[in-house]
Amino acid sequence: MMVTILQHASFVAYVLSSIFFFRYISKDSERTVALAYGTAIAGLIFQVFPMAVIIREAGYFPLENPLLMLSLFSVCILCIFLAISLRHRFAISGTFVMPLVCFAAAGQLVASAPSLSLPEPLRSWMFTMHIMLVTLAFSFFFLCASTAVFYLIMENQLKGKRQGALFHRIPSVLSLVRIKASMLLWGFASYTLALVVSLYWSLQIYGVAVLPGDPKVLVSVATWALYGGLLLATRLGVMDPRQSAYAVIGSLVLVVLALFGVGHIFPRDQL
Incomplete structure (x- = not known):
């Protein structure tokens, strides 16, 4: 009941x-920003406690529980958003992040936990x-892609010599480029470490680092190569900031579509 x-x-x-974050677009005030951040932090606190209860009751991290997975995604993206937004005074990015967090939170209210428990090997x-x-x-x-969208908005306003409602609420173009590059670097580093952990775990469980023919392996490697290429191109200056912004947005769309396709084309017990 409490959960x-x-x-x-x-x-x-x-x-x-x-x-409050959408209100911030038309009403730039300290009160609006404070209310936006305050309610976001309150929601984060309210969400962490149910996660802790679910994990304690299960006795392990129940990855098969969609409620917990939605909570995990919400908590991760919200914590990163708060850290970046508060540091760079990038409150307007909340108009991208919070609707996604709301969608995940709404999913928790309608999703039901499966009756089957996670297989023992997956409880590692x-x-x-x-x-x-x-x-x-x-x-x-995701935050890298959302920053790229704001970069394109800011660049278009500068080129058109227009200063709309968003102009004074978005960090400078140079700051957006740095934020985007930082998000791309940390995302690639996290994903690389995730693959290393997965390969080691698979070696311990199955005796092989990579399961041949596994569609998830192909998508994972392709995703790693794609973002690795983006990071390398950014570091070497192969693409200008505008091209890089479009590439980051397009990459996220392609990867999400690929993961969605794998999850629906192949049966759940084969993944």
Whole structure:
């Protein structure tokens, strides 16, 4: 009962936070920003407690529980957003992040936990670490893409010599480039570490580092290569900031579509 109450409370807090962040577009005031961040942090606190209860009751990190996975993603992306946004005075990015967090929180209210428990080999702390690192990596990738969108908005306003409602609420172009590069680096590092952990875990469980023919392996390697190439191109200056922004946005869309396709084309017990 308490878990359900806290989940509803977190959803309400996230909805209020989204409203305040969108309100910030037209009303730039300290009160609006404070309310936006305050309700987001309150929602985060309300969400962490149910996660702790679910893990304690299960006796392990129940990765098969969609409620927990949605919570994990919400917590990861929200913590990164708060750290980056507060540091760089990038409150306007909440208009991208909070609706996604609201969607995940709403999913918790309608999703039901499966009756089957996670197989014993998957209860390994290494597999749990792998999932958490992957979730963290995609949180960085999403924030990288959202920063790229704001970069394109800012660049278009500068080129058109227009100063709309967003102009004074978005960090400078140079700051956006640095934030995007930082998110890409941390996302790639997290994803690389996730793959290393996964390979070691697979070697311990199955005796081989890579399961041949596993579609998830192909998508994982392709994702790693894609973001590695983006990071290298960014470091070498192969693409200009505008091209890099489009590449980051397109990469996220392609990877999400690929993961969605793998999850629906192949049966769950084969993944």
